[in-house]
Amino acid sequence: MSTTLLAKLxxxxxxxxxxxxxxxxxxxxxxxxxxxxxxxxxxGKSTLLKVLLGLQKxxxxxxxxxxxxxxxxxxxxxxxxxxxxxxxxxxxGLTPVRSSVxxxxxxxxxxxxxxxxxxxxxxxxxxxxxxxxxxxALLNKPQLLVLDEPGQGVDVSGLSxxxxxxxxxxxxxxxxxxxxxxxxxxxxASTDQVLCLNRHICCSGQPEAVxxxxxxxRLFGDSRTAGxxxxxxxxxxQHDMHGCVVPLPASGGHKHG
Amino acid sequence: xxxxxxxxxxxGLAVVLMSGVLGVFLLWRRMAYFGDTxxxxxxxxxxxxxMTGMNTNLWVMLVCALVALLMLYVQHNPALGSxxxxxxxxxxxxxxxxxxxTFLPNVRVDLMVYLFGDILAVTPLDIGxxxxxxxxxxxxxxxxxxxxxxxxxxxxxxxxEGVRVWWVSAAYMLLIALMVTVAMKVVGVLLLTALLIIPAxxxxxxxxxxxxxxxxxxxxxxxxxxxGMGMSLQLDTPTGPSIVVMASTLFIVTHLIPRSVS
Numbered sequence: 181m182s183t184t185l186l187a188k189l190x191x192x193x194x195x196x197x198x199x200x201x202x203x204x205x206x207x208x209x210x211x212x213x214x215x216x217x218x219x220x221x222x223x224g225k226s227t228l229l230k231v232l233l234g235l236q237k238x239x240x241x242x243x244x245x246x247x248x249x250x251x252x253x254x255x256x257x258x259x260x261x262x263x264x265x266x267x268x269x270x271x272x273g274l275t276p277v278r279s280s281v282x283x284x285x286x287x288x289x290x291x292x293x294x295x296x297x298x299x300x301x302x303x304x305x306x307x308x309x310x311x312x313x314x315x316x317a318l319l320n321k322p323q324l325l326v327l328d329e330p331g332q333g334v335d336v337s338g339l340s341x342x343x344x345x346x347x348x349x350x351x352x353x354x355x356x357x358x359x360x361x362x363x364x365x366x367x368x369a370s371t372d373q374v375l376c377l378n379r380h381i382c383c384s385g386q387p388e389a390v391x392x393x394x395x396x397x398r399l400f401g402d403s404r405t406a407g408x409x410x411x412x413x414x415x416x417x418q419h420d421m422h423g424c425v426v427p428l429p430a431s432g433g434h435k436h437g
Numbered sequence: 438x439x440x441x442x443x444x445x446x447x448x449g450l451a452v453v454l455m456s457g458v459l460g461v462f463l464l465w466r467r468m469a470y471f472g473d474t475x476x477x478x479x480x481x482x483x484x485x486x487x488m489t490g491m492n493t494n495l496w497v498m499l500v501c502a503l504v505a506l507l508m509l510y511v512q513h514n515p516a517l518g519s520x521x522x523x524x525x526x527x528x529x530x531x532x533x534x535x536x537x538x539t540f541l542p543n544v545r546v547d548l549m550v551y552l553f554g555d556i557l558a559v560t561p562l563d564i565g566x567x568x569x570x571x572x573x574x575x576x577x578x579x580x581x582x583x584x585x586x587x588x589x590x591x592x593x594x595x596x597x598e599g600v601r602v603w604w605v606s607a608a609y610m611l612l613i614a615l616m617v618t619v620a621m622k623v624v625g626v627l628l629l630t631a632l633l634i635i636p637a638x639x640x641x642x643x644x645x646x647x648x649x650x651x652x653x654x655x656x657x658x659x660x661x662x663x664x665g666m667g668m669s670l671q672l673d674t675p676t677g678p679s680i681v682v683m684a685s686t687l688f689i690v691t692h693l694i695p696r697s698v699s
Binding site: 230233234235251253255258260261263264265266267270271274275276277278316320326 | 583584597644
């Protein structure tokens with residue numbers, strides 16, 4: 181892992197009216213490393229991404245980005261109005277800086293959607309659309325990739341392929357990744373740090389360390405050999421309405437802050 | 438043909454040029470209500486112009502620009518409950534304008550002219566102003582096309598990529614305010630949105646790119662203008678509503694044609 185910091189959040193706090201959305205959240209993203217945010221609906225995961233991207237001003241705390249940082253963003257799944265005639269090729273190339281046809285085609289090829297370039301964007305399946313969004317994010321050669329639930333609307337067989345693709349491209353492009361994901365079992369194997377967010381950071385840790393933990397191995401066996409890893413942990417506190425989406429093992433685990 | 442017909446055609450063509458290029462974005466951004474609120478507010482501008490004895494065009498432009506900026510503010514603060522508030526602004530301005538006009542004893546005001554337009558009465562000065570604005574609108578739209586398209590697809594994605602979303606949105610809304618000022622004379626404040634929406638919606642079926650759709654919207658608008666004026670001259674119907682009837686007819690007819698398998 182490189183020591184160059186790409187972006188950093190320090191003690192971020194945010195409320196909408198009476199409702200606390202984020203409380204004292206800090207995180208750091210480094211090149212070629214993956215930070216994954218997990219947590220229940222309404223935990224402030226997307227909002228935290230927006231704070232980092234400068235789309236949402238925090239009430240407290242500091243947002244820092246490396247000067248001149250190139251960011252690729254894959255927002256949550258969205259619909260394009262059917263009245264807008266737009267091909268995949270036009271969509272991928274719709275960044276402020278004009279890219280040549282060759283560059284757009286290369287990006288499409290990288291994510292495996294080159295055969296869809298002439299299609300209208302509205303005709304794509306969930307899995308195809310997420311790949312097209314990824315191609316758009318890759319167009320500016322990002323140093324930081326921010327992904328908001330990249331697996332949304334992708335079928336089970338496409339899901340692990342998509343995460344493998346993100347991981348494979350990470351090695352060739354060298355970007356750092358900050359993503360929100362519900363597909364824990366699929367992303368954990370390639371994640372460097374997991375943050376469990378429920379308005380504040382419930383716990384954080386390295387899945388590698390967790391998966392080598394004797395208690396973990398006793399409970400789940402060595403699933404790393406299958407290319408999968410499950411992040412399992414205890415909370416040292418509870419929430420009245422929601423817990424984290426991670427299942428709690430019967431015993432063992434480690435201490436969190 | 439009489440001179441007034443040529444004058445009407447000239448002014449009308451400039452208006453459909455603007456409405457075609459602006460209207461497609463109104464459709465894509467689902468902002469039809471925005472056109473209504475703005476054009477309804479124009480009547481308040483007319484009333485203020487007549488009351489102060491100053492240039493009506495100037496007042497309409499001013500009121501529409503203010504309302505456009507107000508709407509932009511509302512749009513960026515969703516907590517205000519935008520749809521309701523916009524409905525209140527537009528209709529209040531329309532009602533207030535109408536009431537104010539009846540209080541002007543020295544001015545003979547034909548309300549129908551403002552509500553439904555009177556393209557056959559345009560002056561050479563109107564034509565000059567309309568074409569000048571059309572040139573400005575088209576030039577700015579060509580300049581803003583790419584960022585506007587990007588923010589139409591996804592505003593936050595565009596912002597992250599470096600599009601100055603607020604400024605581009607504001608510029609687009611002010612262009613519509615400019616267009617309302619002159620288009621009012623063609624179809625009136627009540628039917629103005631129809632001129633923005635219907636030709637664009639008709640063009641969708643035949644367009645494969647955003648640019649094609651805008652150009653086709655201009656063509657459809659021009660056809661509706663010609664047809665509407667023809668109808669008005671033949672049957673002695675009001676011109677503005679006739680143009681809109683023609684636009685609607687084109688929309689329906691083109692949707693009856695079965696789509697060719699592509």
